[in-house]
Amino acid sequence: KQEVTQIPAALSVPEGENLVLNCSFTDSAIYNLQWFRQDPGKGLTSLLLIQSSQREQTSGRLNASLDKSSGRSTLYIAASQPGDSATYLCAVRRPRNDYKLSFGAGTTVTVRA
Amino acid sequence: EAGVTQFPSHSVIEKGQTVTLRCDPISGHDNLYWYRRVMGKEIKFLLHFVKESKQDESGMPNNRFLAERTGGTYSTLKVQPAELEDSGVYFCASSRYMTEVYEQFFGPGTRLTVL
Numbered sequence: 001k002q003e004v005t006q007i008p009a010a011l012s013v014p015e016g017e018n019l020v021l022n023c024s025f026t027d028s029a030i031y032n033l034q035w036f037r038q039d040p041g042k043g044l045t046s047l048l049l050i051q052s053s054q055r056e057q058t059s060g061r062l063n064a065s066l067d068k069s070s071g072r073s074t075l076y077i078a079a080s081q082p083g084d085s086a087t088y089l090c091a092v093r094r095p096r097n098d099y100k101l102s103f104g105a106g107t108t109v110t111v112r113a
Numbered sequence: 114e115a116g117v118t119q120f121p122s123h124s125v126i127e128k129g130q131t132v133t134l135r136c137d138p139i140s141g142h143d144n145l146y147w148y149r150r151v152m153g154k155e156i157k158f159l160l161h162f163v164k165e166s167k168q169d170e171s172g173m174p175n176n177r178f179l180a181e182r183t184g185g186t187y188s189t190l191k192v193q194p195a196e197l198e199d200s201g202v203y204f205c206a207s208s209r210y211m212t213e214v215y216e217q218f219f220g221p222g223t224r225l226t227v228l
Contacts, residue, residue, distance in 0.1 A: 004155070034216065043117075043204065043221035089156070093215070099144065099208075100158035100169060101217060 002027045004092055006104035014112050019077035021107045023090035028071050031096055035064050035075050036089040038106070044089065048075070080111045115139065117220035119205050125226045131193040134223045136205030138187070143210035145188050146217060147180060148172075151201035159203075162188060163210060195227045 003026040013019060032051050036044040048057045048064040056065045061078040077084055087108045091101040118137045126132050138145045147159040160170040164185035182188040192199055202224050206217040
């Protein structure tokens with residue numbers, strides 16, 4: 001059974017500081033990993049998807065890395081802004097014929113102006 | 114392109130009543146998924162449709178939950194009779210079929226409160 005852990009559970013930083021969010025998973029046999037953002041009372045917005053064959057993905061100020069062998073992914077957000085305040089979730093998908101995502105509990109980020 | 118839509122956004126019902134949640138996936142997405150988050154827990158998978166067929170329903174908690182996807186378009190999730198522990202947020206997601214990526218796109222969720 002895949003277990004996904006996100007540490008820390010909450011993070012508060014001043015505006016402009018870089019954010020580092022961690023995700024670990026117990027079964028390294030994954031198909032891909034997705035990072036999501038959730039604003040209070042809203043749905044999940046997909047930020048980045050990393051295939052198991054990739055080491056990283058980048059989109060604007062966001063960069064996600066994947067070390068499948070050690071069961072870890074890190075989401076970096078450069079030069080944080082108050083608008084980055086949200087809960088960030090990672091989810092892993094197991095090999096090809098199993099489509100379900102296993103989610104971590106999320107990291108709630110507060111960026112102070 | 115319209116995103117995944119869910120209806121209603123909120124539902125408050127009494128224990129023992131029936132509730133039906135609806136999900137409209139992104140047009141052209143044959144894969145449709147239901148997930149839920151109950152109080153204080155992670156988001157958990159419920160089931161997966163490919164077109165109108167149930168591909169995986171391993172996450173359905175019990176037989177009080179019934180999901181359908183008639184015609185392979187929208188899907189409904191019925192809870193009958195609802196219990197207190199069914200309270201939570203129910204998310205629907207969709208993705209393309211026969212693609213290498215299978216990125217899942219989520220709807221805004223339906224918040225269900227059972228009193």
